[in-house]
Amino acid sequence: EEIEEATLRELRIFLREICAKLARNRTFYIFTKPVDEEVVPDYRDIIKEPMDLETMMTKIDQHEYECAQEFLCDIDLICTNALEYNPDRNPEDKIIRHRACTLRDTAYAYIKAEMDTDFEDKCREIRDRR
């Protein structure tokens, strides 16, 4: 109902700011757009569910996240995709894996620092009931 819609609007505003802040960080530049299949033809043979920060911003606007935990699941997906596609000991893969882990840890830290646990609990209660 109306009070619940106000809560979900507030969640979307909060998630847009977190997502924008991550996308502004040059360390995470490689995670801001989908991997181009013309540049990396085998990417989608290996990674079954691609994810990136621009796609996540679109998902926010399409009301596809009903709580912060669901947003963090897509952050985890960006991270695990990068670890799986770039597993080798060469320096380039190691840099991508380090950046992926830093993206994950930074996203969790921002949400823990800036989100009221009661607000997240309220979002989950609304989601669970719908």
Ligand SMILES: O=C(C1CCC1)N1C[C@@H]2C[C@H]3C[C@@H](O)[C@@H](O)[C@]2(C1)O3
């Ligand atoms: O996994 C990723 C991105 C990191 C998050 C998404 N790739 C993009 C790189 C560009 C291109 C070159 C390859 O050597 C390999 O580094 C990647 C794999 O393909």
